[in-house]
Amino acid sequence: MYRTNNNGDNMYQLLKTDGNAKRGQLQTVHGVIQTPVFMNVGTAAAIKGAVSTQDLKEVGCQVELSNTYHLHVRPSDEVIRQLGGLHKFMVWDRPILTDSGGFQVFSLTKLRKIKEEGVYFSSHVDGRKIFMGPEESMQIQSNLGSTIAMAFDECAPYPTDRSYMQNSVDRTTRWLYRCKSELTRLNGLQNTVNPSQMLFGINQGGTYEDIRIEHAKRISELDLDGYAVGGLAVGESHSEMYRILETVVPYLPQNKPTYLMGVGTPENILEAVDRGIDFFDCVYPTRNGRHGHVYTNHGRLNLLNAKHQLDDRPIEEGCNCPVCQNYSRAYIRHLLKAKEMLGMRLCVLHNLYFYNHLMEEIREAIENNTYAEYKKKKLEALKIS
Amino acid sequence: MYRTNNNGDNMYQLLKTDGNAKRGQLQTVHGVIQTPVFMNVGTAAAIKGAVSTQDLKEVGCQVELSNTYHLHVRPSDEVIRQLGGLHKFMVWDRPILTDSGGFQVFSLTKLRKIKEEGVYFSSHVDGRKIFMGPEESMQIQSNLGSTIAMAFDECAPYPTDRSYMQNSVDRTTRWLYRCKSELTRLNGLQNTVNPSQMLFGINQGGTYEDIRIEHAKRISELDLDGYAVGGLAVGESHSEMYRILETVVPYLPQNKPTYLMGVGTPENILEAVDRGIDFFDCVYPTRNGRHGHVYTNHGRLNLLNAKHQLDDRPIEEGCNCPVCQNYSRAYIRHLLKAKEMLGMRLCVLHNLYFYNHLMEEIREAIENNTYAEYKKKKLEALKIS
Numbered sequence: 001m002y003r004t005n006n007n008g009d010n011m012y013q014l015l016k017t018d019g020n021a022k023r024g025q026l027q028t029v030h031g032v033i034q035t036p037v038f039m040n041v042g043t044a045a046a047i048k049g050a051v052s053t054q055d056l057k058e059v060g061c062q063v064e065l066s067n068t069y070h071l072h073v074r075p076s077d078e079v080i081r082q083l084g085g086l087h088k089f090m091v092w093d094r095p096i097l098t099d100s101g102g103f104q105v106f107s108l109t110k111l112r113k114i115k116e117e118g119v120y121f122s123s124h125v126d127g128r129k130i131f132m133g134p135e136e137s138m139q140i141q142s143n144l145g146s147t148i149a150m151a152f153d154e155c156a157p158y159p160t161d162r163s164y165m166q167n168s169v170d171r172t173t174r175w176l177y178r179c180k181s182e183l184t185r186l187n188g189l190q191n192t193v194n195p196s197q198m199l200f201g202i203n204q205g206g207t208y209e210d211i212r213i214e215h216a217k218r219i220s221e222l223d224l225d226g227y228a229v230g231g232l233a234v235g236e237s238h239s240e241m242y243r244i245l246e247t248v249v250p251y252l253p254q255n256k257p258t259y260l261m262g263v264g265t266p267e268n269i270l271e272a273v274d275r276g277i278d279f280f281d282c283v284y285p286t287r288n289g290r291h292g293h294v295y296t297n298h299g300r301l302n303l304l305n306a307k308h309q310l311d312d313r314p315i316e317e318g319c320n321c322p323v324c325q326n327y328s329r330a331y332i333r334h335l336l337k338a339k340e341m342l343g344m345r346l347c348v349l350h351n352l353y354f355y356n357h358l359m360e361e362i363r364e365a366i367e368n369n370t371y372a373e374y375k376k377k378k379l380e381a382l383k384i385s
Numbered sequence: 386m387y388r389t390n391n392n393g394d395n396m397y398q399l400l401k402t403d404g405n406a407k408r409g410q411l412q413t414v415h416g417v418i419q420t421p422v423f424m425n426v427g428t429a430a431a432i433k434g435a436v437s438t439q440d441l442k443e444v445g446c447q448v449e450l451s452n453t454y455h456l457h458v459r460p461s462d463e464v465i466r467q468l469g470g471l472h473k474f475m476v477w478d479r480p481i482l483t484d485s486g487g488f489q490v491f492s493l494t495k496l497r498k499i500k501e502e503g504v505y506f507s508s509h510v511d512g513r514k515i516f517m518g519p520e521e522s523m524q525i526q527s528n529l530g531s532t533i534a535m536a537f538d539e540c541a542p543y544p545t546d547r548s549y550m551q552n553s554v555d556r557t558t559r560w561l562y563r564c565k566s567e568l569t570r571l572n573g574l575q576n577t578v579n580p581s582q583m584l585f586g587i588n589q590g591g592t593y594e595d596i597r598i599e600h601a602k603r604i605s606e607l608d609l610d611g612y613a614v615g616g617l618a619v620g621e622s623h624s625e626m627y628r629i630l631e632t633v634v635p636y637l638p639q640n641k642p643t644y645l646m647g648v649g650t651p652e653n654i655l656e657a658v659d660r661g662i663d664f665f666d667c668v669y670p671t672r673n674g675r676h677g678h679v680y681t682n683h684g685r686l687n688l689l690n691a692k693h694q695l696d697d698r699p700i701e702e703g704c705n706c707p708v709c710q711n712y713s714r715a716y717i718r719h720l721l722k723a724k725e726m727l728g729m730r731l732c733v734l735h736n737l738y739f740y741n742h743l744m745e746e747i748r749e750a751i752e753n754n755t756y757a758e759y760k761k762k763k764l765e766a767l768k769i770s
Contacts, residue, residue, distance in 0.1 A: 048726070050725075083697055091711050091712055326439060330464075342436065
């Protein structure tokens with residue numbers, strides 16, 4: 001079994017619904033996750049922008065997300081296993097979700113060959129040949145010892161023709177069975193880093209509603225710890241993304257957490273919560289922060305803009321983040337212009353706080369049965385409605 | 386007057402001597418500085434390695450040092466003045482020392498012309514023509530509102546022939562008189578950022594002992610708030626540097642703080658304290674940290690070295706810095722290899738803590754009259770004796 005309590009119990013508790021929005025909690029061996037939740041991305045076991053795991057606590061992060069492919073290539077999952085696993089390596093005692101490596105294999109690497117057994121490709125770091133299939137992905141994630149492992153899937157590009165998509169999704173289903181049995185085996189081994197490692201499956205099918213639904217039904221039968229919707233935010237329009245969520249989420253188990261992978265803007269998150277999503281992750285807050293783009297409740301600011309030169313206000317008045325408590329837009333703008341790393345760090349810290357705080361507000365609104373109203377006001381405030 | 390209390394009192398108190406080592410304190414409008422002290426370098430109003438002023442408090446920094454030339458060029462001292470001065474801009478309520486801009490003018494810029502009135506040069510950022518003389522340097526530093534301003538001097542390269550050096554030092558003396566009267570004027574103006582701004586003079590003369598001594602005598606007559614030894618650590622050997630200190634420090638007022646500019650390694654600091662120096666500054670801890678070189682009491686480590694791959698010890702066992710309290714050599718090595726900014730930040734934080742903590746030990750040893758013994762043991766431990 002791959003469950004926290006090793007007896008097949010469902011660790012997710014649906015606390016409240018408001019329309020289709022879910023307010024839940026997932027018990028894990030590394031603590032309880034309150035959902036909806038935004039996972040903070042630390043690709044190579046570090047958050048870009050010189051942000052440490054100590055900082056993540058200060059900005060209210062519940063779950064850190066690391067990338068299996070990156071860690072497999074460097075420093076290698078074997079090294080991390082020998083050092084006691086990813087939690088000990090990064091010094092983070094809260095939950096960690098690792099992706100399967102699949103997305104990076106399909107987006108970063110060259111000379112790929114996709115076969116029934118898995119994918120052959122070359123490392124983007126040193127070009128060496130690597131094979132990764134469902135078993136390898138589970139073995140790597142087991143070495144990392146993350147709280148939640150993601151199933152190894154194919155994330156087909158957008159657009160993909162229907163027959164390729166159908167074949168790809170069928171293979172992804174077969175891979176999911178192999179993931180489940182391999183992780184069950186690994187969790188049962190002695191000296192496993194985290195014998196309670198959970199497994200989330202991934203729904204695919206692009207924008208083909210019937211393929212999505214059929215796949216959702218098939219993976220739901222496996223009674224996994226959670227279900228992700230993958231293959232979105234890969235080029236399709238926002239309205240297509242929302243349509244797919246409306247189509248497929250009802251076919252995923254209501255009593256399990258749902259995860260929309262790689263999404264997104266505050267607007268995307270507000271809309272996806274309204275369509276039943278529990279988990280999110282996205283590089284926007286870190287990537288935008290490193291470019292001086294910061295989030296506020298009145299829209300996004302570009303701190304490199306000349307109008308901030310003498311602006312002694314914080315990024316957002318009333319914000320309780322460690323950056324807004326101390327530093328001015330004028331100072332941060334200067335740092336960015338002078339290419340001081342501190343400028344990027346301060347923007348990233350604020351952005352992560354903004355996202356984590358947004359999720360807090362979302363959870364509160366669902367609890368209060370005011371989600372629709374909250375969403376409307378928030379979208380207007382963000383000037384993105 | 387440019388003194389803290391505006392009545393000509395000496396704000397420096399010599400608390401204790403041990404051999405030639407001085408244990409003192411300097412009262413300033415931004416708090417008391419305990420000496421010997423190492424000033425932490427934040428060139429462009431930011432410490433390189435994504436270290437903030439909040440972090441500086443955590444690593445035990447007493448005095449931050451910023452560079453007048455850099456801030457004049459970007460964002461400009463006028464901008465900082467409008468924002469309330471450098472303390473408010475950086476959010477740092479402890480003392481700040483600004484250099485005069487002279488060193489950068491002579492080391493960074495091209496097409497310089499040195500005249501009696503000052504120096505004509507081109508900005509290293511955008512090439513625009515700038516003039517800086519004693520009055521301009523004081524005006525810029527007054528706009529920044531630092532706690533301690535440095536006199537505008539010429540830092541001649543090493544080696545410099547005797548006749549050029551003599552002329553240069555004579556001009557530097559004349560510039561010092563102009564600095565003093567200009568700062569007195571500026572401190573008396575309404576709306577001055579820091580009307581209690583102090584002035585330190587700078588002794589020059591290269592490795593010519595007689596020029597150094599003569600200059601020290603002349604500048605001592607001006608009864609400034611402190612005296613720096615400049616123009617060292619510019620290429621001469623360590624033994625030459627120590628010889629010059631032994632020669633010139635006795636001619637500087639014993640009842641004023643002394644400052645050895647731009648120095649240096651822990652060994653240099655231990656030796657210079659033994660020759661009567663109170664203040665130090667150096668980019669080594671930040672620059673070395675950004676390259677993965679970290680200081681310990683058993684010598685310097687290169688964390689990029691392969692032997693640290695599985696090394697789960699902190700940089701230094703028993704170190705109370707925020708980095709050693711949390712992260713392992715293996716993790717930091719991984720971050721550096723993966724070019725994650727966090728790796729640089731952690732190394733810089735540790736190094737600054739190391740330097741600040743070294744000064745604490747030095748002060749304690751002088752208080753206990755055990756400086757000679759402490760220095761010997763420390764140099765042996767550092768494996769640089």
